[in-house]
Amino acid sequence: MDTIGVGLIGTGYMGKCHALAWNGVRAVFGDGPKVMLRHLAEANPDLAAQRAAEFGFEHATADWRDLLADPEVAVISITTPNAFHAEMAIAALEAGKHVWCEKPMAVVLEDAERMAAVAAASGRVAVLGYNYIQNPVVRHIEGLVKDGIIGRVNHVRLEMDEDFMADPEAPFYWKSERSSGYGALDDFGVHPLSLLQTLLGPVEAVMAQLAKPHEQRPVTGGGQRPVETWDIASVLLRLHGGVSGVMALNRSAWGRKGRIALQIFGDKGTIAYDQERMNEFQLFVAEGRPSEQGFRTVLAGPQHAPYDRFIPAPGHGLGFNDLKLIECHEVLRAIGGEAARVIDFGHGLLIERAVHAMARSHDEGRWVEL
Numbered sequence: 001m002d003t004i005g006v007g008l009i010g011t012g013y014m015g016k017c018h019a020l021a022w023n024g025v026r027a028v029f030g031d032g033p034k035v036m037l038r039h040l041a042e043a044n045p046d047l048a049a050q051r052a053a054e055f056g057f058e059h060a061t062a063d064w065r066d067l068l069a070d071p072e073v074a075v076i077s078i079t080t081p082n083a084f085h086a087e088m089a090i091a092a093l094e095a096g097k098h099v100w101c102e103k104p105m106a107v108v109l110e111d112a113e114r115m116a117a118v119a120a121a122s123g124r125v126a127v128l129g130y131n132y133i134q135n136p137v138v139r140h141i142e143g144l145v146k147d148g149i150i151g152r153v154n155h156v157r158l159e160m161d162e163d164f165m166a167d168p169e170a171p172f173y174w175k176s177e178r179s180s181g182y183g184a185l186d187d188f189g190v191h192p193l194s195l196l197q198t199l200l201g202p203v204e205a206v207m208a209q210l211a212k213p214h215e216q217r218p219v220t221g222g223g224q225r226p227v228e229t230w231d232i233a234s235v236l237l238r239l240h241g242g243v244s245g246v247m248a249l250n251r252s253a254w255g256r257k258g259r260i261a262l263q264i265f266g267d268k269g270t271i272a273y274d275q276e277r278m279n280e281f282q283l284f285v286a287e288g289r290p291s292e293q294g295f296r297t298v299l300a301g302p303q304h305a306p307y308d309r310f311i312p313a314p315g316h317g318l319g320f321n322d323l324k325l326i327e328c329h330e331v332l333r334a335i336g337g338e339a340a341r342v343i344d345f346g347h348g349l350l351i352e353r354a355v356h357a358m359a360r361s362h363d364e365g366r367w368v369e370l
Contacts, residue, residue: 001033001336007067007097009041009088010079011051014102014129018077019055020321021328028309028325032332038072064088068095075100075125075335082180082187086111089345093122100331102129103194104186105345105352107179112352119345125334126345127327130194132260134326134341136304136318137281141264141271142199149285151268156200156237156245158192158263160184161256165214165231172217172225182210183229184249186355192247192260193351194343199264201240202350207367208235208358213252235358236367258320270295279317 006022008015022035040057041064042048052060059070067073068091075098078088086106092099099119105112105128119126132138145153165175174180181187185208196203210230219225231252237245250256260275272282272295279300286293300307301314306329310322327342334340343351353370361368 003036004033004332004335005036005038005070005072005074007039007041007070007073007076008037008055008057008079009064009067009076011040011042011047011055012079014079015042015051015077016055017321017324018079018100018328019057021325022077023056024325025328025332029306029329032329032336036072039067039070041067065091068092068097074098075331078102079129081174083107086115089115089126090118093118093124093126096122096124098125098331098335100127100129100328103348104181104190104355105348107181107186109352109356112349116345116349125331127331127334127342128345128348129324129327130191130343130348131320131323131327132191132275133194133198133343134323134330135278136307137273137278137298137300138195138198139341140298140304141262141273141281144271144283145199145264145266149269149283150264150266150271153200153241153243153264153266155265156196156239156243156263157261157265158196158245158247159249159259159261160188160192160247161250161253161259161261162188163252163254163256165251166254168214169218172219172227176217176225176227176229178228180229182355182359184231184233184251185210185358186352187229187251189233189247189249189358190351190355192249192262193354195260195262196237196239196245196247197343197347197351200243203237203239203245203354203357203370205238205367205369206235206354206358206361208233208361210359210362230362233358235361278320279315 037057039059040052045062048060078101211232216224233249235247262273264271269285282295284295299315302308330340357368
């Protein structure tokens with residue numbers, strides 16, 4: 001491919017993130033097709049025109065289906081709220097477009113299964129937006145685990161905490177509606193699951209407990225509305241190979257802004273990582289004299305590819321949008337028929353099944369096998 005035409009549905013936080021990635025991917029990596037920003041869709045026509053001008057798209061529309069009919073659009077980024085993913089992704093694939101869809105796949109498991117089936121039958125690339133696995137530090141951690149630097153892994157702990165739902169006086173909005181999903185589980189719990197699946201393999205069994213720190217939220221104009229989702233989840237895990245695990249999720253954790261704390265324990269050492277300090281990790285290896293043993297901090301640098309594509313010096317650091325740009329490059333590699341580090345709809349379905357198994361475990365009060 002010399003060029004590739006891009007469509008974008010949704011222009012909020014993640015829509016802008018995708019636009020930045022499409023705009024910068026060729027400049028950073030210096031390969032792949034020239035990206036042509038063809039068509040942008042946003043429900044409000046005035047906002048669509050404004051965002052198209054800001055992001056650099058040639059055409060704007062208030063009807064996302066216009067992108068399906070546009071022969072110049074080869075790949076569509078879907079960055080709309082969760083409830084719209086299934087309809088849009090399936091329609092795009094059936095129209096012959098490649099798809100890059102933000103997580104989670106869908107609110108209902110049956111919709112996620114349909115998405116995976118349509119993707120498999122379409123012959124098109126269908127990728128989910130799990131950009132944390134693209135971090136050069138996480139890539140390096142994967143190599144350390146595979147190389148046995150910490151020995152045989154026997155336990156993993158993951159915490160994901162943010163505080164955007166912490167204030168009990170914050171007004172009710174769509175993330176508290178059941179139609180958006182279960183809450184912490186599929187709103188952002190899928191991100192640590194993507195790390196687990198990438199680093200250690202799929203989840204095989206779960207035991208979960210969900211909680212609502214705030215039972216009601218104020219409604220604009222007065223009154224209260226019951227919260228329909230769960231902002232807290234505590235999960236016991238059994239992973240591939242019998243590895244035990246614990247995952248704790250909290251959307252109401254005051255002071256936490258973007259924390260994904262990962263600890264991987266092996267019989268020869270430990271690896272620790274926190275997304276709020278995404279340009280470093282800690283490594284402990286049980287070797288040498290006990291009097292000098294201890295965790296050492298490793299800073300990201302050009303030796304941790306593809307950090308070197310952004311910055312030639314260590315310790316300067318990448319950001320969230322850079323991870324999405326790396327993911328964009330992997331999407332283009334997949335479209336070009338190359339091996340790519342992505343979570344496609346087939347592998348994403350494993351994450352969706354794990355989430356729904358956790359919800360079922362909470363409802364039934366028991367372990368659920370996947």
